[in-house]
Structures are given as C-alpha cells and as structure tokens.
Amino acid sequence: MSADPKVFLMGEEVGEYQGAYKISKGLLEKYGPDRVVDTPITEAGFTGIGVGAAYYGLRPVIEFMTFNFSMQAIDHIINSAAKSNYMSAGQISVPIVFRGPNGAAAGVGAQHSQCYAAWYASCPGLKVLVPYSSEDARGLLKAAIRDPDPVVFLENELLYGESFPVSAETLDSSFCLPIGKAKIEREGKDVTITAFSKMVGYALQAADILAKEGISAEVINLRSIRPLDRSTINASVRKTNRLITVEEGFPQHGIGAEICASVLEDSFEYLDAPVERIAGADVPMPYAANLERISVPQVEDILQLTKVGRRLICKKTNEAE
C-alpha cells in the first residue's frame, strides 16, 4: 500500500474494527478511509465493486471474512474477474487480490469450515496462492498484489496466531516470492509429502518423528496451487519414488487428486507404490471437538499412512476378519 497509491483494501471490519482477525490493524489510521474501506455485509455487491475498480485500473485487495462467504460472490470472482482478460482478448486486465482465511478453524461448524483450494484452482484465469509461514505470507501477498491478474490468496485462521522465524532478507521492503514455485521445506530421500497451509506444519512434525524411525521424508510446501509447481513435485518423486499428498479439504476432486494425476502423467515409471492421499473427512464439518478432530488430518494420520500404506491397512483388516 505504501508503494502504490492505487492499492486499496476493501472488506468487512477491515477499517474501524482493525480487521476481523486484526490483519489490517493500523491500516485505517495510516492510509485513511478512502483506501481502507469498510463494507456492509454484502459480498456479491462489494466483490463486484472491487472487480469494477480493477477494470478501471486500481489494484483492489478484497477481504472475505472467511472464504465460505466467497461463495456469495463467486460469480464475480470467476465470471467477472478470472475470465475477463481472455474474453476481451487482453483489453481488460483485472489486477485484483481476493484474500482471507480458508479451511477449518476451531468449532465453527460446517458452514464456516470448508476449504476452497480445489474450487478456485480448477479455474483458468485465476492464480491461487496458499502461504504457510510468515515468509510465505509476506512474499506471496506482495507478489499477488503486484500481479496483473486476479489472485485468490487463501490464508488460515489458526496460522494467524503462529510465529515463525524470519530472515533479514524477508523483512526487507523489496522481498517478494515468485508465483508458481513450491518450497522444499525439508529435504529427504524415502518419501515425498506435499502439503499446503496448516498441513505443512503437520507434515514437518510427522517428518521429525519419522526421521527418528529411520524414514527420511521430503516435505514440499506447495505455496502455489495454481499454477501448480509440477516440476518440483515430479523431481522430488523421481528422487524418492513415493508420494503422499496432504490437504485439509474434502477428498473428492481435491488438490491431492490433481497432484496424483500430474505424477502419473509425468513420472509413472518412477513410482514404487501407489500415490496416497490424505484429506479431510468426506462429511460436513461437525461441531463436537472429538468429531472435528477426526474430520481433519492429524499428524498421526500422516505417520500411519507413511509407515503402513492404505493397502496394507486394508489387507490387515481383511486378515483380522
């Protein structure tokens, strides 16, 4: 916002409330109400207004309190923003960012817990970025705002409270990350684990425990869901020969399904075992804490699947019967 006067923030509670999750704290005071705009609770309306402002040449950042509410505005994200550059043969560019928390929080129930990564990632004309660490959040958000095309920026409410070490380079005002590049958070040689957002933390925890048992896991933080960094994922699988994908969202047609297809297309001969997908349970998110816990992947799920594999679990069950 300080570098470009065309950038403005618009959304519910972003100004006077200092941000529903305090992400925009202090911005109203610093940039004023013309650039930090509080809206009524009308997603379809203000998302359309944001896209229209982007058509004219401003650089809006539209905040959804959670991406569950983006469904009210999804026509503008897809039909008004994502497709316009193509339909107008390049005349209308839409330099807009849609950002906000995505996925499960804690005890907020089914209508407030869905992950939309797969929904947006399937749409040509959009870029979809998912930060994990503070470095990701800073670098990817800047890249998103500078990008001339619409970007969906999926944050995570539970990660807002987590601290990460940052280098001096990250804190520099010119720091920016490239779109479309995944990060290898931890190198390994026995199995590749891909993850994004909160699941990266779980995958890293699992990798630590596996290391003590002699299994070296390579953890890839996807960072960019669309475009997906197929080359980094495939290079890793060609090295380790095994792949586990981890995501919080529903399993059918999820990110893991796309990664699996990509690896089958590019690196089939290198696989020593079928690709395994870990995803959220195929059920609307329950409220009760114990049910919620088993509806979202946990570190134990990653450990068990890595060590035992789904077919072996099924085989043992059959034998027990």
Added chain:
Amino acid sequence: MAQLTRRATDLLKPFSVALSSTRLLTTTTSTTPITVETSLPFTGHRIDPPSRSVETTPQELMTFFRDMALMRRMEIAADSLYKAKLIRGFCHLYDGQEAVAVGMEAAITKKDCIITAYRDHCIFLGRGGTLLQCFAELMGRKDGCSKGKGGSMHFYKKDSGFYGGHGIVGAQIPLGCGLAFAQKYSKDETVTFALYGDGAANQGQLFEALNMAALWDLPAILVCENNHYGMGTAEWRAAKSPAYYKRGDYVPGLKVDGMDVFAVKQACKFAKEHALKNGPIVSAY
C-alpha cells in the same frame, strides 16, 4: 466499382465518419441551435425532473438519424446472419432501443464509462467501434473486437470507456458501481452509466451495489432499459413493482421516454450533473 471499393474501406472507420462520406445521404455542418420539446414529460422520484426543452443542432439531428438508422440496419443484418447460423450461440439484438445508446453518447464523453449486459452491439458502436469489428466478432473472426474469443456478449472498448459486454444478468451493476468508485478514487470528475434490463432490475446484487454507491456518494448512474421482457418472461409476471425508477427507494430516480432520443440526451446530461455532485441516481427508460 470505385464507390464499392470506397464503401468497403469505409467499414474500417468509425461509422459516423463512414456515412458522412457517402453520397447517398445529405450532410450538414450547421450548428445553429434548435430547441426541441420531448414527446413526454419526465417523472422524478425524490428529485425535480429536468426541463422538456432540449437544445440540438441540424448537424446533431443528422448524426442522430444516421447513427440510429445504422444501428437498426446492423441489428437486422445480425438477425439474418444468426438465422443463417453464421453467428453461433447467443445473439441479443438492440433494434428498437437505439435512441438510448445514441442519446446517451450525445450527453457524455469517452472518459465517462458505460457498462452493460449482453445486448451490447450498439453500445459498442456508439462508443466508437466499427461495423467490421462488430461483425467479425459475431462470426468468430480474429479481426473482431475481442479477436473472436468473446462473441456477441463480450464486446469491449476500454480506450473509449466501454467495459463490456457481460453474460451474467445483473453482474454489470456492481461492476459499474466499481468503475464509479475508481473514478471517484482517482478524482477524474467522470461518471459511469451501468445499463441493465427490467429482468436484471430484480437482482439482489443491484441493491447491494446501490446501497454502497449511496453510502459512498459514487458517481454511478443506473439505467434500466425496460423492454418489458426478462428473457422470455413478461414484466407483469416477474416484477411486483414495475416502477423501476422508484426501486432505488432512498436513491433519486427519473422516468424517461426511451424512444425519444432528445429525452435520453437530456436525462443523461441531467444524471451526469447529479451524480458528480450528489451520488447515484436510478433511471428507467
């Protein structure tokens, strides 16, 4: 032969220039002011309507006639092409509504923005598009205004402030309010006309956007082109209240005879002045 060749190259120029160089119609450059009365009075909602006396000139009169006649012939030709299956998909025609496009252009500049739904061929022409770009786009050719990638519903001309061409009913209204937001943000002293039909007038997003436009005093002018049908459904079966100029409730409104190009010109001039000073206004034609 020479005349035929010249007609072909004329298609490449904006149509008003093309027509003024033919020998078939008389031209005039007279700018003597003439005052005309609109056929019907305006009706205001929470606002005093403008006067029925409209200033024009012989030159403007001829331009109006040529532009509207050209638009009419173009749409009829498009209809024939569509029935011959040379235009695919959808083809929404504007014949009968030409006075709105032409009268609006007479009242505003190319720095003001227009955004509409899918009945966009004539708005594109009014903003300076050529017949060649229009027909080429309709027939999916690369010389089309969207290089054949858009089709009938996705004509754009950003350099003249025309932002499309939208297929989703009602979407253009929040987008138009967004253009107005950006105009105010940039302090450009220009306005946006967001056109929609009587079908779209019932869309929820219209009211969401209008609420914000009124809250923030955006220079947005909502123009309902009422042709009494929303897709295939008659107005009386779709709208409990067909007084679309009153639908803004707390937002001033103006009812205009959309068949009278002078009324349209007057109304748009009035609306632009209002929007720059006082924020949004809803008009129904």
